[in-house]
Amino acid sequence: MSTAPLLSAHNLSIGFQTDEGLVMAVENVSFQINEGQTLGLVGESGSGKSVTALSVMRLLPVRTARILSGEILFHDPQKGETDLLKLSEEEMQHVRGNLIGMIFQEPMTSLNPVKRCGEQVMESIIWHKKSNAKDARQKVIQLFEEVKLPDPDRTFRKYPHELSGGQRQRVMIAMAIACDPLMLIADEPTTALDVTVQKNILKLIGELQLRHKMSVLFISHDLGVIHEVASHAAIMRKGKIVETGEVKQLFRNPQHPYSKGLVACRPKTNNRPVHLPVVADFENPIQNKDAFQPALENPEDRRKRHEKLYSQPPVLEVKSLKAGFVTKKNFMGKPRDWFYAVNDVNLQVYEGETLGLVGESGCGKTTLGRTILRLFEPNEGQVIYKGKDLANLKKDELRKLRPRIQIIFQDPYSSLTPGIQVGNAIMEPMKVHGIGKNDSERKQMITDLLLKAGLEEKHYHRYPHEFSGGQRQRVCIARALALKPDFIICDESVSALDVSVQAQVLNLLNDLKREFNLTYIFISHDLSVVKYMSDRIIVMQNGRILESGEADKLYNSPCNDYTRKLIQSVLSPE
Numbered sequence: 001m002s003t004a005p006l007l008s009a010h011n012l013s014i015g016f017q018t019d020e021g022l023v024m025a026v027e028n029v030s031f032q033i034n035e036g037q038t039l040g041l042v043g044e045s046g047s048g049k050s051v052t053a054l055s056v057m058r059l060l061p062v063r064t065a066r067i068l069s070g071e072i073l074f075h076d077p078q079k080g081e082t083d084l085l086k087l088s089e090e091e092m093q094h095v096r097g098n099l100i101g102m103i104f105q106e107p108m109t110s111l112n113p114v115k116r117c118g119e120q121v122m123e124s125i126i127w128h129k130k131s132n133a134k135d136a137r138q139k140v141i142q143l144f145e146e147v148k149l150p151d152p153d154r155t156f157r158k159y160p161h162e163l164s165g166g167q168r169q170r171v172m173i174a175m176a177i178a179c180d181p182l183m184l185i186a187d188e189p190t191t192a193l194d195v196t197v198q199k200n201i202l203k204l205i206g207e208l209q210l211r212h213k214m215s216v217l218f219i220s221h222d223l224g225v226i227h228e229v230a231s232h233a234a235i236m237r238k239g240k241i242v243e244t245g246e247v248k249q250l251f252r253n254p255q256h257p258y259s260k261g262l263v264a265c266r267p268k269t270n271n272r273p274v275h276l277p278v279v280a281d282f283e284n285p286i287q288n289k290d291a292f293q294p295a296l297e298n299p300e301d302r303r304k305r306h307e308k309l310y311s312q313p314p315v316l317e318v319k320s321l322k323a324g325f326v327t328k329k330n331f332m333g334k335p336r337d338w339f340y341a342v343n344d345v346n347l348q349v350y351e352g353e354t355l356g357l358v359g360e361s362g363c364g365k366t367t368l369g370r371t372i373l374r375l376f377e378p379n380e381g382q383v384i385y386k387g388k389d390l391a392n393l394k395k396d397e398l399r400k401l402r403p404r405i406q407i408i409f410q411d412p413y414s415s416l417t418p419g420i421q422v423g424n425a426i427m428e429p430m431k432v433h434g435i436g437k438n439d440s441e442r443k444q445m446i447t448d449l450l451l452k453a454g455l456e457e458k459h460y461h462r463y464p465h466e467f468s469g470g471q472r473q474r475v476c477i478a479r480a481l482a483l484k485p486d487f488i489i490c491d492e493s494v495s496a497l498d499v500s501v502q503a504q505v506l507n508l509l510n511d512l513k514r515e516f517n518l519t520y521i522f523i524s525h526d527l528s529v530v531k532y533m534s535d536r537i538i539v540m541q542n543g544r545i546l547e548s549g550e551a552d553k554l555y556n557s558p559c560n561d562y563t564r565k566l567i568q569s570v571l572s573p574e
Contacts, residue, residue: 004075005032005034005035005073006033006034006035006037006075006182006183006215007032007072007075007100007217008030008032008072008073009029009030009032009052010030010070010071010072011028011029011030011070011071012026012028012030012052012055012070012071012072013029013067013068013069013070014026014060014065014066015065015066016066017065024239025048025051025239026048026051026055026239027239027240028069029070029240029241031244033183033217034215035213036209036214036215037215037231037232038217038218038229038230039218039230039234040218040219040220040226040230040232040234040247041053041217041220041233041234041236042220042221042226042233043221043235043236044221044237044279044498044500044501045468045498046238046468047237047238047239048236048238048239048240049187049219049221049236050105050187050219052236053102053187053217055067055072055085056084056185056217057092057095057096057100057185058084058085058087058089058092059096067085070085071085071086072084072085074099074100074183076095076099097128097175097176097179097181098128099181099182099183100181100182100183100184101175101176101177101181101184101185102176102184102185102187103169103172103176103184103185103186103187104172104187105187105188105191107165107168107169107171107172111160111168111172112160113159113161114159116157117159117160117163117171118137118140118155120171120175121140121143121175122136122137122139122140124175124179125140125179129179140156140174140178141153143174143178144156144174146174146208147171147173147204147208148204149167149170149171149174150167155171164197164361164362165193165197165361166194166197166200169190169193169201170201170204172189173189173201173204173205173208177208180212181212181214182214182215183214183215183216183217184209184215184216184217185217186216186218188219188220189201189205189218190202190222190225191221191222193361194360195526195527195569195570195571196360196566196569197360198225198569198571199569199571202228202229202571205229206229216230218230221498222499222571223262223263224266224571226247227248227571228571231247232244232245232247233245233246233250235250235256235258237256242256242258242259243255243256243259251263257282258282258283260282261277261278261279261280261282261283261500262499264277264282264294265279265500265502265503266499266503266528267503267506267528267529267531268528269528269531269555269570271296272532273295273297274294274295274297275510276503276532277294277503278500278503306535306550309350309351309352309353310350312351315349315385315487315519316349316372316384316385316487317348317382317383317384318345318346318368318372318382318383318384319381319383319384320344320345320380320381321344321345321346321368321380321382321383321391322340322342322343322344322345322379322380322381323340323342323367323371323376323377323378324338324340324341324379325338325341327339338379340379341364341367342367342368342371343542343543344544345364345368345381345543345544346545347538347545349487349519349521351486351517352513352517352518352519353520353536354519354520354522354533354535355520355521355535355537356522356530356533356534356536356537356538356551357522357523357530357537357538358523358524358525358530358537358540358566359525359539359540359541359566360525360541360566361525363540363541363543364540364542364544365491366491369407369489369521369523370407371383372390372405372521373390373407374393375407378391385401385404385405385487386404388401390405402433402483403429403433403435403483403484403485404483404485404486404487405485405486405488405489406480406483406485406487406489407489407490407491408477408480408488408489408491409491410493412469412472412473412476413464416472416475416476418464420463421460421461421462421463422459422460422462422463422464422467422475423450423459423460423461426446426449426475426478426479426482427439427442427443429479429482429483430482435483435484445482447460449478449481449482450475450478452478452481452512452515453474453475453478453508454474454504454508455474455475459471468501469498469501470498470501470502470504470505473497473501473505476493477493477505477509481512484516485518486517486519487518487521488518488519490520490521490522491523492524492525493509494524494526495524495525506532506533509533520533527555527567527569527570528570530551531551535551536548536549536551536554537549537551537554537555539554539560539566541562546563547559547560555567
């Protein structure tokens with residue numbers, strides 16, 4: 001093995017030309033990756049992680065990106081040490097895919113939707129290895145077997161939309177390693193995947209790295225993921241690397257305030273702070289001394305609260321609920337076969353409770369939440385909310401009840417209209433349901449809500465694209481609160497957020513719950529988050545409830561093998 005690093009960046013600075021001038025994205029970044037090593041690059045959205053990775057591949061937009069200084073040295077076996085920034089586009093085409101492979105963050109947008117998956121992987125092999133179509137096809141089948149895709153021949157012929165998120169990511173991994181590269185760049189390859197799928201993907205990348213003797217640059221905002229896959233890590237903050245070191249030492253004893261904040265703000269599985277620490281607390285330690293020793297919830301207080309909570313009648317009862325999709329129709333167009341995403345579900349929710357709902361993608365969590373709200377029509381069963389069966393209410397009666405029960409959707413960007421200012425988006429349902437005497441009063445109410453949600457008065461006139469992911473989620477929370485609900489379903493509302501932003505949103509949800517005496521159903525695939533937020537947890541699989549119980553008891557002593565599997569898949573730097 002060569003003693004020289006396979007890849008090293010020195011004093012790399014990158015800016016983007018905007019209407020307001022040059023905006024710095026990366027400043028004086030230096031790091032190195034040795035042969036066979038995995039380096040984790042950690043930081044929040046906007047910290048410069050992906051820009052750094054794309055600069056290695058020379059995939060930054062030519063019109064706006066400016067590489068202002070630095071060099072990226074790569075040890076090419078044939079040409080020796082080469083500065084990738086000085087290569088021509090033709091020379092870089094030899095590097096991309098052939099010497100350095102890349103797994104992009106979102107496989108659905110990285111794969112061509114109108115080309116079969118196998119053909120897309122073949123392209124790289126034919127281009128770089130000068131293979132004929134028959135040999136390339138055989139190689140792709142072998143790759144699909146290697147990345148453990150089910151029925152490789154059939155998967156070869158499928159289009160991206162016909163695969164699950166985890167399967168699409170495996171196709172991307174097959175594409176990245178198709179030409180046996182020396183190095184693999186993995187840019188957030190497991191973001192928003194289920195914990196079990198995530199763990200399988202990480203295990204797969206580890207196995208492939210050993211088998212193919214690759215180096216890996218692994219980018220993530222999730223410290224648990226980095227702790228699982230990397231030997232060394234570099235932590236980025238606002239375009240700069242603030243701390244580097246061995247992963248275990250870095251997470252056990254971080255030195256920089258930002259690193260301390262990142263490690264502390266993820267919900268722990270062994271305790272429950274009243275408020276999760278946030279990064280800002282550690283960056284202003286004089287004003288926020290409690291961040292280092294956050295107050296923990298008293299178990300006896302929790303027990304007494306639960307005793308009182310569960311002594312009252314439930315505010316919501318779901319009885320024998322079924323909701324499904326037609327899979328076959330007869331020649332007259334009438335349904336013949338059904339797939340039940342929610343299959344004979346029974347549950348109760350109590351006023352002031354947070355009920356956690358966990359399970360893998362496709363288990364029926366979201367369908368159950370939407371069926372409760374009648375956003376999806378049930379096939380059978382009852383949804384009794386405060387004595388009224390929502391499943392059988394007429395449209396006019398349901399419309400009157402809608403303000404009381406709200407939902408915060410998983411993707412805040414697609415649930416906001418791009419061309420409408422967020423203030424007007426919040427005001428629209430208020431007008432429909434007659435909340436506020438006039439627009440002036442409604443505007444004042446919205447401003448108060450934005451402030452409560454941790455935003456500013458000036459944000460009223462901004463459009464969704466002008467906000468970060470965490471800010472958009474706060475807008476959606478403000479919109480849900482605008483109708484003064486009693487009951488809110490949070491559908492994966494923090495699943496794709498940075499851990500630091502996630503902590504802020506979780507704190508906000510808990511503060512609002514206490515202030516307005518809200519009741520939540522909290523849907524997520526992240527068991528550490530659900531355990532922190534919930535009074536009780538329900539575990540779903542294949543449309544049915546497998547297990548339920550008090551959050552700590554279920555987490556510490558699960559009865560079902562599937563629940564144990566979910567808990568064992570939780571990745572934590574603890």
